[in-house]
Amino acid sequence: MNEQVAESEGVQLDAAVGSVEQASQALREAFPGKVRPDEREGYEGVIVDADALVDAALFLRDQLGFRYLSSVTGVDYANDGLLESVYHAYGAESGALVFKVQVGCGNPEIPSLVSVWPSANFQERESYDMYGIRYAGHPNLQRILTWEGFAGHPMRKDWREPYYEEEHKPFKTRHPDGGVFRAEDRNPFGRNVQYSPGFDPAKWEDIAQSAVYDGLMREVKEEGLQTETITVNVGPQHPSTHGVLRVVVVLDGETVVDLMPVLGYLHRNHEKIGERCTFPQIIPYTDRLDYICSMSNGLGYVLAVEKLIGIQPPERAEYIRVIMAELTRIVNHLMAIGFLWNDVGAYFTPVIYAFNERELILDLFEMVSGSRMMCNYMRVGGVFEDLPAGWMEKARALVYDRLPRFVDEFHRLLSENEIWRSRSMGVGILPAEQAVAMGASGPLLRASGVPYDIRRVEPYSIYDRFDFDVVVRHNADVYDRFLVRMEEMRQSLRILRQAMNQIPAGPVQTGKKNWTMKVPAGEAYHRIEAPKGELGFYLVSDGGSNPWRYHVRSTSMINLTPLAEMCRGHKIADVVVILGSIDITLGEVDR
Amino acid sequence: MYGLGILKGLSVTLKHFVNTYVDDIKWGFAKRYTPEALLVRQSAEARGVFTVQYPEEVLLPQERFRFVPFLVYEGTDEDRQYRCTACGICAKACPPQCIWIVRAKDPETGKPLRRPAEFYVDIDICMNCGSCAEYCPFDAIQMDHDFELADHDRETAHIHDLQRLGKPVEYYAKIRPTYYAAEQEAKAAKAARAAKAKAARRKDK
Ligand code: SF4
Numbered sequence: 001m002n003e004q005v006a007e008s009e010g011v012q013l014d015a016a017v018g019s020v021e022q023a024s025q026a027l028r029e030a031f032p033g034k035v036r037p038d039e040r041e042g043y044e045g046v047i048v049d050a051d052a053l054v055d056a057a058l059f060l061r062d063q064l065g066f067r068y069l070s071s072v073t074g075v076d077y078a079n080d081g082l083l084e085s086v087y088h089a090y091g092a093e094s095g096a097l098v099f100k101v102q103v104g105c106g107n108p109e110i111p112s113l114v115s116v117w118p119s120a121n122f123q124e125r126e127s128y129d130m131y132g133i134r135y136a137g138h139p140n141l142q143r144i145l146t147w148e149g150f151a152g153h154p155m156r157k158d159w160r161e162p163y164y165e166e167e168h169k170p171f172k173t174r175h176p177d178g179g180v181f182r183a184e185d186r187n188p189f190g191r192n193v194q195y196s197p198g199f200d201p202a203k204w205e206d207i208a209q210s211a212v213y214d215g216l217m218r219e220v221k222e223e224g225l226q227t228e229t230i231t232v233n234v235g236p237q238h239p240s241t242h243g244v245l246r247v248v249v250v251l252d253g254e255t256v257v258d259l260m261p262v263l264g265y266l267h268r269n270h271e272k273i274g275e276r277c278t279f280p281q282i283i284p285y286t287d288r289l290d291y292i293c294s295m296s297n298g299l300g301y302v303l304a305v306e307k308l309i310g311i312q313p314p315e316r317a318e319y320i321r322v323i324m325a326e327l328t329r330i331v332n333h334l335m336a337i338g339f340l341w342n343d344v345g346a347y348f349t350p351v352i353y354a355f356n357e358r359e360l361i362l363d364l365f366e367m368v369s370g371s372r373m374m375c376n377y378m379r380v381g382g383v384f385e386d387l388p389a390g391w392m393e394k395a396r397a398l399v400y401d402r403l404p405r406f407v408d409e410f411h412r413l414l415s416e417n418e419i420w421r422s423r424s425m426g427v428g429i430l431p432a433e434q435a436v437a438m439g440a441s442g443p444l445l446r447a448s449g450v451p452y453d454i455r456r457v458e459p460y461s462i463y464d465r466f467d468f469d470v471v472v473r474h475n476a477d478v479y480d481r482f483l484v485r486m487e488e489m490r491q492s493l494r495i496l497r498q499a500m501n502q503i504p505a506g507p508v509q510t511g512k513k514n515w516t517m518k519v520p521a522g523e524a525y526h527r528i529e530a531p532k533g534e535l536g537f538y539l540v541s542d543g544g545s546n547p548w549r550y551h552v553r554s555t556s557m558i559n560l561t562p563l564a565e566m567c568r569g570h571k572i573a574d575v576v577v578i579l580g581s582i583d584i585t586l587g588e589v590d591r
Numbered sequence: 592m593y594g595l596g597i598l599k600g601l602s603v604t605l606k607h608f609v610n611t612y613v614d615d616i617k618w619g620f621a622k623r624y625t626p627e628a629l630l631v632r633q634s635a636e637a638r639g640v641f642t643v644q645y646p647e648e649v650l651l652p653q654e655r656f657r658f659v660p661f662l663v664y665e666g667t668d669e670d671r672q673y674r675c676t677a678c679g680i681c682a683k684a685c686p687p688q689c690i691w692i693v694r695a696k697d698p699e700t701g702k703p704l705r706r707p708a709e710f711y712v713d714i715d716i717c718m719n720c721g722s723c724a725e726y727c728p729f730d731a732i733q734m735d736h737d738f739e740l741a742d743h744d745r746e747t748a749h750i751h752d753l754q755r756l757g758k759p760v761e762y763y764a765k766i767r768p769t770y771y772a773a774e775q776e777a778k779a780a781k782a783a784r785a786a787k788a789k790a791a792r793r794k795d796k
């Protein structure tokens with residue numbers, strides 16, 4: 001068995017024809033009058049007419065090679081009475097081609113792109129849920145994060161939460177006249193829910209639930225035993241769903257016929273909270289997305305804001321950011337592998353060994369940022385504070401000595417275990433073509449043989465300065481995802497060693513740090529290679545100090561899209577293993 | 592041979608198992624939780640058991656560790672001179688908006704004074720982000736190290752008022768020695784500069 005990492009070319013995303021500029025030119029020529037450049041100040045990409053959308057998307061995918069649809073989201077331009085659906089598509093080595101569709105608020109309907117890019121599936125549902133944009137032709141257009149009885153579409157500008165105080169923070173009541181109140185008194189339990197007009201909880205029938213059940217595939221058997229399928233709910237309170245995820249599984253005996261993840265149990269309308277906040281105030285909230293990787297979340301967000309403003313952090317801060325992001329990757333992969341082993345039944349030995357090392361890294365995080373998990377360390381234009389005295393020595397001892405030895409030991413402990421191999425090899429296969437089409441990213445995509453790593457194809461921060469290999473494997477099963485993570489830890493250590501050797505002295509902040517800032521009008525999308533995959537932040541500013549639109553392209557949620565595909569035909573016990581191999585955090589799935 | 596991989600793995604487990612005893616003997620069972628021992632046991636040299644028996648054994652927080660804020664006062668407990676000037680920056684910067692400040696007013700003229708009459712932090716809402724301490728221009732509000740805030744009555748105890756929030760400057764100096772030293776140094780430098788400027792002015796006259 002070849003344990004070495006395959007460094008070959010593998011299945012490629014099709015190379016995009018020429019640059020993004022040329023592509024959008026070609027698109028405009030192919031659809032004259034239907035596709036026009038977005039000429040708003042600070043905006044990019046093209047605006048497509050709704051009736052030409054599907055054709056334009058097919059043209060983009062098949063003729064121009066934009067085979068990866070990264071993000072779909074809505075924006076409410078309430079002042080213009082418009083709703084907009086924004087798409088970011090990528091080719092193998094190209095930047096984003098941004099295209100948008102605008103519709104009036106009254107009857108917003110846009111053709112669905114699920115048939116072109118299946119990765120749009122959950123994202124269009126989210127956009128429908130949040131904005132009420134109906135995607136015609138979507139196979140299952142239902143709310144995804146809120147429940148069916150929910151009143152209104154919460155991301156619309158005219159929607160107000162039950163504890164609403166003002167449009168934007170800071171709220172006027174806080175100073176100078178105090179007026180303290182307990183949040184619970186103002187917003188008592190039971191009244192913190194808004195029902196649709198005419199809604200009576202007592203008489204309510206949960207059609208949505210039956211729709212979930214009815215929507216799933218069932219086999220009608222012609223031959224053999226006429227057994228009936230059964231439907232089982234795994235979760236939302238199930239130890240191996242890694243949080244409050246519910247998976248509805250249709251079983252034939254022990255074999256999975258179909259399944260569907262049901263999301264939203266941890267939904268807290270992160271994006272609305274973000275739009276109420278000033279730009280820097282959002283940073284601590286991003287920690288709570290994927291709470292295992294708060295450092296990389298913060299990094300992704302501040303990079304998006306910096307892109308919008310057009311500033312650069314100082315050199316030292318860049319290095320510190322990379323160091324923190326790579327340490328986070330190690331933390332994440334340690335946990336992902338440890339909990340994956342819990343899922344196969346190696347109860348807690350591997351995960352506790354992994355936690356030992358994680359503790360030591362979290363000590364480092366606590367030293368620099370003051371918190372082990374909710375780091376709140378990145379700042380727009382820099383980082384919170386410089387490394388404290390003694391930090392580098394501690395980190396060096398870990399990165400040069402302890403962690404490399406640990407990764408080797410972890411390999412010895414796990415990789416050759418026969419039980420593990422028989423549970424993971426050939427389980428949960430996700431072919432490269434499908435992985436790309438379904439928007440998989442991160443180790444999930446690379447284990448399917450697609451050498452796609454944003455640090456390499458579209459280097460952000462200073463990743464272009466480091467030597468590292470993009471880890472690829474080709475069997476596309478659970479075992480390969482495990483090995484990709486193992487090897488990525490080694491590559492992270494490699495980057496860390498280089499960064500620690502090269503880090504210069506100097507300031508860690510550009511300009512003055514402030515809790516509020518004016519950000520020029522425009523839009524920006526920035527994505528990073530977070531430990532779990534592609535984490536993107538889409539921001540629209542109207543020139544004020546609060547984002548007009550703040551959207552998180554959630555890796556974990558979109559990586560759940562191929563779950564059903566991977567599980568069909570396997571045993572129910574494999575579902576938890578496959579789910580574990582995707583590596584999700586519910587804080588980020590539900591936001 | 593089938594099973595070799597499992598045996599290989601078990602050898603790792605065995606090593607860890609033995610290590611815990613070696614480590615125990617090295618420290619002498621009772622001394623594993625002394626501050627000196629913890630310094631090693633929380634470093635890359637750590638071997639053996641990682642867990643501690645909280646609350647009997649408590650790991651020391653790092654200097655920058657942050658938990659719900661407190662207000663620094665100078666002077667004694669009876670005569671508290673809060674550093675806070677009631678400027679309101681922390682209340683504005685606080686992401687979940689859980690700080691409420693009532694600025695003191697001169698009882699005769701009604702003019703606002705540079706100190707708080709009331710100051711509240713709702714610690715149920717506080718997300719321990721540290722923004723208040725970060726942006727306070729007077730180092731008046733600081734993040735605490737005391738995380739043991741469990742309570743029987745959340746109805747009344749979880750909104751900290753001025754009395755509850757106040758902690759003496761000595762406490763601040765104790766939990767954040769480097770920050771306090773830097774602050775004192777900056778103050779001394781400023782005083783020296785002022786004195787020099789004064790002397791220069793006197794000479795000019
Ligand atoms: S604690 Fe600091 S920021 Fe807050 S009101 Fe007082 S002086 Fe201003």
Ligand code: SF4
Nearest residue numbers: 685717718720721723
């Ligand atoms: S720590 Fe953060 S949330 Fe808590 S009071 Fe200070 S600013 Fe507000």
